[in-house]
Amino acid sequence: MNIGKLQNTKKNNNRVELTFEKSKIYLEVITENIVRVLNPCWKEDYESIAIEKDKSVDTDFNFEFKSGKVCLTTSSLKLEIGDNFTFTFIDKNGIELLTTYSGERKLRQTLSEKSKKLLEAEGHDVADENKDYKVQVLFKRFGDEYFYGMGDKTGFLNKNGYKYENWNSDIPQLHHENMPALYKSIPYVMVKKRSGQPFGLFFDNTFHSYMDFSKESSDYYYYGADNGNLDFYFMIGDKLPDIVEEYSYLTGRAPMPQLWTLGYHQCRWGYESAEDIRRIAHKMRENKIPCESVQYDIDYMEGYRVFTWDEENYEPKGELIKELSKDGFKAVCIIDPGVKKDEGYFCYDEGVEKDFFAKDTDGEIYVNEVWPGDAVYPDFGRKEVRDWWGENHKRLANMGMQGIWNDMNEPASFRGPLPLDVQFHIGDRLTDHSEVHNVYGHFMSKATFEGMKKITGKRPLVITRACYAGTQKYSAVWTGDNQSVWSHLRMLIPQLCNLGMSGFTIAGTDIGGFGGDSNPELLSRWIEAAAFCTFFRNHCAKGQIMQEPWEFGNKTVDIYRKYVELHYRFLPYIYDLLRISQETGAPVMRPLVYSYENDPNTYELNDEFLVGDNILVAPVVEQGATKRMVYLPEGTWVDYWTKERISGGQYIIADAPLDVLPMYIREGSxxxxxxxxxxxxxxxxxxxxxxxxxxxxxxxxxxxxxxxxxxxxxxxxxxxxxxxxxxxxxxxxxxxxxxxxxxxxxxx
Structure with a gap:
């Protein structure tokens, strides 16, 4: 960053202002373990969306400006800054952790026009990403780093060698392991080095951003953004759980859920009538598979108009919900942000009257197409719009709805993506879609959570597909439109482990896969792998084969029942872990490196996980496998099924016929x-x-x-x-x- 020589400094309480020849840099000591670094290259008075309220506490720190170099020291870390904003973070033992890279980016060689045409002719994507970003910082790669976090980005647990984009994207196609972007933008990474303390980086910028973990070059990793500030938080700790605790301290922790919401949910985009819902509910009870809800996907609405009910196909409002509630079923329904453009429809008319919808640059209400056809988009960044949206949930609550599932809130659209210049607000400040896109789902979830809390007085169940860092304060998440393929079953584990370490302790995946056709073996292994998920739902798409377990025969039903019952057996333990998460941010489902980070064998374990500290789960995620290798860390572990005691610190071969999920209980627990x-x-x-x-x-x-x-x-x-x-x-x-x-x- 070429901003010239460091000229002078000014200290004010916990904030330090550094003046360079061409720019200013602000340092803010949040706690002894957290330092904010801000280059206000876009807006100096920006208020964070992820971090609500001032998180800084009185902290003793030393600050020195000498020989053209700044040195800021707390009890936990040292930060040295020199000319051109070169800096180094050093741990309390004097080990260099994070240092700006002194060289230039090694940009990929630009393709010739001839090569581009040849590749395009064969159907290849030849988008040219060979550019520096408006906001950019490169970090020296020491060679011993492991990268975790980033929410549910695809790929393996350790993000070394991957490049990702933070741009919420509705992608119904098969998600492969190097997919650059999905539905969520959580620009946060935990870095573990073999030498020195672990640390975390949270880049608080809602614009389209990029994080490259040495895919471009083994010499560095980097953060870039199309606009906004360079605004990041450096967090340090003695161990990885400290970083999770500090990050969740900043961005917030998931609230305690209602206990029933942690149970099993059944859903399909394709239950098209009251009789469909009723039949599924009855079959769940008939097969004695525990179940809390048969969820209502978009077909329950009248012409896909949000906050309405199709009485022709789903019977009079509230009657089906009341009927099924007598057998223990709670009602959960989908709500999309797209409001049908339809004069005479209350939601559209009210929004127009109150000026609550996003507009184009000519001041006209912006229209795109979603499920209801022509649709408009609420301007959720404004509190009055969120309050209005939240109050509209009374219409659903009065019918008996107890949970709300927010979908299509990237926001998705069918006539091409929303232009970047569509006009939105953040508070009273007018801005555009380029800034709001990644937080649109966040604001919608906040509106839903606050509305349902006010209406019901209970802890709301809100589920969202799209979100930003900090959305965990308002909503559970799932990993979106996955597919009925083994690679997506395998990806469940690193996705949910990284989500958990990114603050989202209530999370799950569509069991069996949303798109494509499942089969008896895949569904059986999926329910086993998901048995400890905090959001526990089978969901599949219209046009695919039915995915309820009885569709695959009695053997599948027996296996399915066994693991849904197992989930209910351990509900109080899962609930305990979520209570602990209130205090520390600790995830329920966590990778082994989280608890055993001194053991190099745990650093890249992608196919097993811990549930708290007491349970180790090693699902079978390979087609046809009836045995699998399991790594047990230090200590003694007890096979849950056979009660065999096994010494840790070794790999074992576990028997795993189709109806067995290898799982182990920590001795002493x-x-x-x-x-x-x-x-x-x-x-x-x-x-x-x-x-x-x-x-x-x-x-x-x-x-x-x-x-x-x-x-x-x-x-x-x-x-x-x-x-x-x-x-x-x-x-x-x-x-x-x-x-x-x-x-x-x-x-x-």
Missing amino acids: ITPMYAPVQYVGEKKYDTLELLIAGDTAYGTHYQDNGEDYKYLDGEYNMYSFKYADGKLETTMEHEGYERYDDIKVVRI
Whole structure:
């Protein structure tokens, strides 16, 4: 960055202003472990969308300007800055972690026109990305870095060698491992080096941006953006969980969900009538597969008009929902942002009257095509628009809807992408689509969450396809329109592990695949792999074969039931982990490197994961496999099915016939369980079972009503357990809720 010599500095509380010949740089000490670096090359007074409220705390730090160089030091890190904004972050042991690269980018050689024409003639994409970006910073590659995070970008757990774009994209085609962009933009990476402390980087810029992890050159990795500021947060810690805690401190943590929302959901784009929904619900109960909801995809609406109900095909408003609720089914429906352009339709008329829709540069309401045909787009960046949108959910809540699924909110469109100059707002500030695109889904989720919370008084279930960093405060996510192929089953694990470490602790994938045709083996292995997902839904597309388990025969039904019941057995443990996440941001589903980062064998394990610290899961993700290699880290692990005790620090060969998910319990742990039910609320959870591994074991458990916010007023229980000498000792760390009638020990 050629901004000249460093001329002078000015310190004001936790903020330092550096004046160079051609620009200013601001340093902000957020905590002793977090430093913000801002080059306001676009806007000096920009307010973050991901980070709400001031996160800085009083922090002692030393600041020195000497011999043309700045040195800022906290108890955890040192930052040195010189001319032309060259800088180095150093850990407390003096090891260099992050340094600007001193050379030039090694841009790919531009294709000749002849070569372009030849490639285009054969159907190849020859988009020329051979350019420097308006906002750009290169970092020296030391050669021992591993990169994690970035949400659910495709590819493997370690992002070394990949290049990604942050530009929310609706891509229905098969997602391959080097897909540059998907539905979410989370410009955050955790960097683990073999030497020195781990650190994190969050680039808070909503414009189209690019992150290259040494794909272009092994000498450097870089961040670039088409516009906006260079605005990033450097986070340091002793271990990877510290980085997750700091990042989630900045951008927020997923709120406690209602307990039922963690259960199993069934869906299909293609349940086209009340009778379809009713039939699926009855078959779930008939086959004794636990289920919380049969979700309503777009067909339930009248002409795809949001906040409406098709009474011709789905019977009078609320009647089907009320009928199925008697058998424990909760109603969850899809809502898209595209509002049908239709005079006389209340949502369109109100939005026009109140001037709530995005406009083109001529001041006319912008129109594109989505499911309802010609459609307009609410300007969700304005609070008054979000409030209006949230209030409209009363129409759904009054019918009995308890959960909202936001889709098509990249925003998607059928007549080409929205032009970058479509006019939107962020607060009162007029801007355009180039800035708003990546946060459009974020603002929609915020509107939905706040609206449903106000209307129901309960913890909202909001699910979103598109989002930005920080959306986890308002919504769960899933990985979008995946496909019924083995490569997408394999990709489930790194996608959900990286999502978890990127703040999204409530996340899942369409079980069985959304597009394409599943089969008995693939669906069986998928339900096994997904059994510990915090958003647990089977979903498939119209035009594909039906994907309910009974469509594949009794053997598939038996396997499917076994693993849905397993999920319900461990619901209290999953709920416990989400409570812990409130305090630390720790993911439920996590890669082994998260907990065993001193073990190099864990750095690139793509096909197994931990559920908290107590459970290791190693799904079969290869067609035809009935055995698989499993790495067990240090300690002793107990096979959940055979109860065999196995020493860690080694690879083993696990037997895995079609109905077996290899899973292992950490010796010394106590894991809470419930008896299986057909749905949460079928019967009172009056008995807690404790799965105890080992002769001496410890654990905790959290309990509340699983519905509302009374826990914030102390209406919860916190148990602490110790098992030794054949006896269980229970201590109440906090008591503010009705206790269990019984606590049973289950030895393994």
